Structures are given as structure tokens and as C-alpha cells.
Amino acid sequence: FEKPDTTETIVNAEEKPVSNEIKGINVHMELEMTDAAEVLLIFDEQAGDIMKGRVNGNVKMDMTRSGDITMYGNYEIDQGEYLFTLLNVVNKPFVVKRGGTITWTGDPYNAIINIGAEYKALSTSPYNFVLEYLNDDEVKAEARNSTAVDLTMGLTGQLLKPNISFSLDFPNLTGELKNYTDNKIRLVEADQNELN
Numbered sequence: 001f002e003k004p005d006t007t008e009t010i011v012n013a014e015e016k017p018v019s020n021e022i023k024g025i026n027v028h029m030e031l032e033m034t035d036a037a038e039v040l041l042i043f044d045e046q047a048g049d050i051m052k053g054r055v056n057g058n059v060k061m062d063m064t065r066s067g068d069i070t071m072y073g074n075y076e077i078d079q080g081e082y083l084f085t086l087l088n089v090v091n092k093p094f095v096v097k098r099g100g101t102i103t104w105t106g107d108p109y110n111a112i113i114n115i116g117a118e119y120k121a122l123s124t125s126p127y128n129f130v131l132e133y134l135n136d137d138e139v140k141a142e143a144r145n146s147t148a149v150d151l152t153m154g155l156t157g158q159l160l161k162p163n164i165s166f167s168l169d170f171p172n173l174t175g176e177l178k179n180y181t182d183n184k185i186r187l188v189e190a191d192q193n194e195l196n
Contacts, residue, residue, distance in 0.1 A: 031059045031060075035079075049083065052081060075101065113155055126147060167195075
């Protein structure tokens with residue numbers, strides 16, 4: 001919404017300008033969103049930190065004559081993508097997980113989000129990650145092989161200042177090496193700075 005010029009000049013029959021204040025209108029909208037519409041959440045437009053996706057849900061929006069806007073309702077994410085940017089250095093494309101929510105309880109800029117996103121096609125050798133656990137030569141050799149890594153990002157809290165967390169998993173590992181990576185992940189996840 002843009003705030004229009006609030007005065008209008010009218011010329012009467014005697015050619016004298018008369019200023020009349022425009023009073024505005026009250027607007028009440030009830031929106032039912034289906035996955036046919038695309039929604040954008042813009043965290044930082046300059047950096048390209050934008051999440052877009054398809055959602056389902058209902059939102060009620062009211063705007064008063066003075067321009068105050070309130071929103072109430074909930075969107076549930078059906079599908080989406082998020083280009084995560086950090087200090088204009090890191091740019092990583094994430095796929096937004098189905099079932100995340102955006103909830104408005106009045107202030108349109110203070111929505112509460114609970115969204116998960118996954119970084120796809122990531123793989124690496126777990127060797128350096130679990131080096132301190134590796135004593136057996138056979139397990140060392142296995143650890144040098146590249147394997148899939150699941151990286152999940154969680155965005156929770158306020159829309160404009162979300163809490164960002166990460167979780168890791170090596171889904172294709174088994175046996176002793178899986179135990180080592182799971183133990184190390186638990187240690188790393190206990191310190192969010194280390195995980196980041």
C-alpha cells in the first residue's frame with residue numbers, strides 16, 4: 001500500500017481554490033489462498049534473501065481509514081524454495097519442506113513462522129568430521145568414501161527476525177561409522193555456533 005496525497009484542490013464557480021481533505025476508506029478482506037498463488041517472503045531484497053512458494057490457508061486483513069493494517073490467519077506451505085544468503089558471501093538454494101506455517105495475529109510484519117528447508121544434493125566424506133573416533137583401518141577406509149549429507153534449516157519465531165537453526169545427518173551410513181557420525185553430530189548440535 002502506498003499513502004496517496006491527502007488533499008485535492010477543487011476550483012469552484014468563482015475560480016477560488018478550495019482544499020478538501022480526502023477521508024479514505026475502511027477495507028476488510030478475507031483471503032482464501034490455494035496453491036495456485038505464489039507467496040514471497042522477502043527477508044533481504046538487496047541480498048536476494050527471498051523465500052517463495054505455494055501455500056494454502058485463510059487470512060483476514062483489515063485496513064482503517066488512517067492506514068493501519070491488521071492481519072489474522074494462517075498459511076501452510078505446500079512447496080517452495082529459499083535462496084539463503086549470508087553477508088552476501090554464502091548463497092545456498094534450499095527446498096522448503098511441506099507443512100511449514102506462517103501465522104498472523106494482528107501486526108502484518110510480526111507474523112510467526114515455523115518453516116523447515118533442506119539443502120539437496122550435498123555429499124562429502126565423513127573422514128575429517130569423525131577423525132578422532134577412527135582407530136580401525138577398515139572403518140577409516142569406509143569414512144574416506146563420499147556419502148550423502150542431509151542439511152536441514154529451521155526458521156522459527158518472528159518473520160522479520162527469525163531464529164535460524166541447522167541439523168545434519170548422514171542417512172546412508174551404517175554400522176560403526178554411523179554411530180561415530182551420530183555421536184559427533186550430537187556434540188556439534190549442542191553448540192549452535194559450532195554447527196553454523
